[in-house]
Amino acid sequence: CAKKVKLAKDDTNDLATCRVLLAELEGHQDAWPFLSPVNHKAVPGYRKVIKKPMDFSTIREKLANNRYLNLETFIIDVNLVFDNCEKFNEDNSEIGRAGHNMRRFFDKRWTELLR
């Protein structure tokens, strides 16, 4: 049978793409709840409910320290921000709506940049 050749994806520009995507997330008007780590002393219950906190400043730190294996592990952390938000916040709340808006924006931008 024919030898299966795995098509390698060109990952040359992935780091630059992550930096562009992160800058656009941070610059979005609805980014305010996600810019810094949630202070669990200021938010009762957060530490118990959210097992893997994540925020845009932590993602920026990880990117700067080469902590992401590839584009996929970066996208997983961004989605963690939005999944945490959905878990803790009502859809019909300031923060809940901001989370849905940011996820919609991110999904649109990374598919545009990578398709």
Ligand SMILES: Cc1ncccc1N[C@@H](C)c1ccc2c(c1)OCCO2
């Ligand atoms: C993303 C998220 N999910 C659940 C709770 C908080 C947050 N964000 C923090 C920054 C935050 C956002 C808004 C706040 C706040 C903290 O502390 C009290 C005043 O209003």
